[in-house]
Each structure stands twice: as structure tokens, then as C-alpha cells.
Amino acid sequence: MSRVLAIANQKGGVAKTTTAAALATAFHDRGRRVLLVDLDSQACLTFALGVDADAVDASSHDVVLGRAVADAVVVTAEGVDLVPATLELAGLDAAVVDRADRDLLLRTALAAVADDYDDVVLDCSPSLGVLTLNALAAADEVLVPLTAEMLGHRAVGQLLDTVEDVREQLNPALTVVGLLPTMVDLRTSHARQVVADLGERYGLPVLGPVPRSVRVAEAPARGRSVLATAGRSAAAQAYRDVADTLLTGR
Numbered sequence: 001m002s003r004v005l006a007i008a009n010q011k012g013g014v015a016k017t018t019t020a021a022a023l024a025t026a027f028h029d030r031g032r033r034v035l036l037v038d039l040d041s042q043a044c045l046t047f048a049l050g051v052d053a054d055a056v057d058a059s060s061h062d063v064v065l066g067r068a069v070a071d072a073v074v075v076t077a078e079g080v081d082l083v084p085a086t087l088e089l090a091g092l093d094a095a096v097v098d099r100a101d102r103d104l105l106l107r108t109a110l111a112a113v114a115d116d117y118d119d120v121v122l123d124c125s126p127s128l129g130v131l132t133l134n135a136l137a138a139a140d141e142v143l144v145p146l147t148a149e150m151l152g153h154r155a156v157g158q159l160l161d162t163v164e165d166v167r168e169q170l171n172p173a174l175t176v177v178g179l180l181p182t183m184v185d186l187r188t189s190h191a192r193q194v195v196a197d198l199g200e201r202y203g204l205p206v207l208g209p210v211p212r213s214v215r216v217a218e219a220p221a222r223g224r225s226v227l228a229t230a231g232r233s234a235a236a237q238a239y240r241d242v243a244d245t246l247l248t249g250r
Helices: 016-029 044-048 060-064 087-096 105-111 130-138 151-169 189-202 214-222 234-248
Strands: 003-007 034-038 081-083 119-123 141-147 175-182
Touching (some): 003 016, 016 034, 016 044, 016 141, 016 175, 016 214, 034 044, 034 060, 060 105, 087 130, 105 130, 130 151, 151 189, 175 234, 214 234
Parallel strands (some): 003 119, 034 081
């Protein structure tokens, strides 16, 4: 059975997509079969891995609505399978509003490929809408990326409240595997204070942190993860370390 890991935070700009791509690549580099699912209508993960969203035959929108996962899979240059996103996802809430099972559609779709992958990584949209609820209902674990800024704390609290609701109503086994500070400049006292405060404030493991690096920003333009484009960078090594922690801590 595959492990399903959701990368979630309703706040934008916290490196969810970068984290999803890097961890999936790190898992694959360790010999694991990995599926990435882009659940953001902006299709940033799809673009970042070199896939043209306008040219795909099927997408995560189709998968959520019942099409087979295998019909939508694209093999990326990283060797990781990807279910790409398209702009159609923006209308998904309206398409499923009358369905009693609307929060469980992704779980049903992924159950059909549970034996085909060791890890399924879900790149969630920056919201707490139907797509994110579907991801949390389908996931075994949640990793929460956040920037090392005090304003980021509020979004984490809101997400953890949503996770608790999902546990009570949809997915009792859902676990928050940790918080991941990203784009961290540890030369500043503010960043150090935020990172030090996270574990105490939320009572959760704090992984990383992932340092700020221009190499991370450059990777999507080349259609690859930072592990492929700047494998020796501190950010790439931080993501490898996080991947190892997630795998050994399972």
C-alpha cells in the first residue's frame, strides 16, 4: 500500500510546490515508486516539472471526477509519475457541490493505484476548499511548509483546525508529520526566533529548515526540481534530509 503525503498550507508563497517536487524526487532517488498529484488550478507543479498543461490528455480534474489515474499520468524528467493540473480545476467546487461524496473523490481515485506506488505526494492548492479537503481525506500524513515569519503562524493554526475537523469527520488516521520552515535566512534573528518557536507553539516536529536559495527559484524555468538542477546546494540537501526523516520515521 502506498503512503499518501499531502503538502498543505492555505497560505500561498510558502514553497508547497517546490517541496512537493523536491521530496518526490528524493523519494524516487532512493528507489521508490512515486506519484505526484497537482491539485492547484494554477498548475505550478505541472509547469515546474516541464509539462505543458495545455497539451495533456487528462488531468487531476478528470481524476477527481472519476477518470482512471493511469489515464492522466505523465512521466517527468525526474522519473516521477505526475498527474498534471489544468485550469479546469478552478471550477471543480461547483461541479461537485451536490455530491454527497464530494470530499472523498480523490481517496476513491487513489485507492485504485495503491499497490502501484510506494509514495503518493499531493501538492495542495492555497485554500481550504474542496480540493484541499479531498487531499486531507485521502492522505495518511500532512507536511506543512511555512515561511519563517510571524504572519505565517496564523495560517498554520487555521490549517491544523481543518485537519482536526477532517480527522473527526472523514479520516481519523490523518497525521501531521511535521512543520517545514522554507526560504529561511538563519542569519536574521527574526527567522531564528520563528523556527525556535514553532515546535513549542504547536507541539509538532519541526523539520529542515530549508535555507533561502536562488537555485530553488531557478529550477522551475528548467522544468526540473532543485535536486536535479542544483543537487549540491544547501536547499537540495535540506530536502534530501527531510525525505530521509519522513521515510525512516514511517
